[in-house]
Amino acid sequence: DAGVTQSPTHLIKTRGQHVTLRCSPISGHKSVSWYQQVLGQGPQFIFQYYEKEERGRGNFPDRFSARQFPNYSSELNVNALLLGDSALYLCASSLRGGTGQETQYFGPGTRLLVL
Amino acid sequence: AQSVTQLDSHVSVSEGTPVLLRCNYSSSYSPSLFWYVQHPNKGLQLLLKYTSAATLVKGINGFEAEFKKSETSFHLTKPSAHMSDAAEYFCVVTPISGGYNKLIFGAGTRLAVHP
Numbered sequence: 595d596a597g598v599t600q601s602p603t604h605l606i607k608t609r610g611q612h613v614t615l616r617c618s619p620i621s622g623h624k625s626v627s628w629y630q631q632v633l634g635q636g637p638q639f640i641f642q643y644y645e646k647e648e649r650g651r652g653n654f655p656d657r658f659s660a661r662q663f664p665n666y667s668s669e670l671n672v673n674a675l676l677l678g679d680s681a682l683y684l685c686a687s688s689l690r691g692g693t694g695q696e697t698q699y700f701g702p703g704t705r706l707l708v709l
Numbered sequence: 710a711q712s713v714t715q716l717d718s719h720v721s722v723s724e725g726t727p728v729l730l731r732c733n734y735s736s737s738y739s740p741s742l743f744w745y746v747q748h749p750n751k752g753l754q755l756l757l758k759y760t761s762a763a764t765l766v767k768g769i770n771g772f773e774a775e776f777k778k779s780e781t782s783f784h785l786t787k788p789s790a791h792m793s794d795a796a797e798y799f800c801v802v803t804p805i806s807g808g809y810n811k812l813i814f815g816a817g818t819r820l821a822v823h824p
Contacts, residue, residue: 598752627810636799636814637753650809684752691810695741695760698812700753 596621598687598701606707607675615670615704617685625649625691626668627698628660631682643668644691672706680708711736713802715815723823728787730818732800735781742783743801743812744774753799759783770794795822 629637639652643662686698716731757768
């Protein structure tokens with residue numbers, strides 16, 4: 595079975611640009627979460643979506659937005675990129691995402707470098 | 710509020726010797742606790758999880774962890790280290806129930822295994 599897939603694997607942007615990252619969950623999973631992992635730190639929660647609705651949001655500015663499509667895939671958008679947005683962006687999928695008893699399965703990530 | 714403290718940023722062991730990675734947590738709610746492993750340039754892989762069942766949890770690749778409520782700890786152990794265990798390890802906490810499943814990561818422990 596295919597795991598969580600993310601595209602692109604690597605991306606280089608300049609300050610002020612916009613970026614879109616994509617994620618496809620495991621088949622049958624309806625919830626997608628996004629995390630940002632800055633070099634040398636643990637991942638930080640950005641968003642969780644379930645059935646196309648935003649269920650939760652972390653402490654990130656409004657420059658960060660996301661959406662989930664009818665096929666449960668998801669996009670993370672970041673506007674007006676800053677140098678500090680350089681990080682590994684991880685997508686995780688789970689069945690429903692509503693409780694801590696569910697496991698979140700992570701994709702390989704998209705490494706974003708902002709110059 | 711919930712938080713996780715990984716007590717060692719780096720741990721170095723010799724191949725064939727025991728591994729101990731320490732984690733303390735703080736949670737206002739009954740927690741679910743996880744250990745994830747991240748190999749270089751790879752995504753996060755679940756090692757094991759605790760969700761209020763047995764306090765001694767066995768995971769993949771010979772790892773196990775014990776939930777100790779009185780000590781608010783969830784230390785990860787392995788009897789005998791293998792070279793392939795060299796990686797970054799993250800302790801993770803989340804509420805066992807709630808509206809959504811937001812994973813809170815520790816800062817990580819880098820495990821080095823020497824011949």
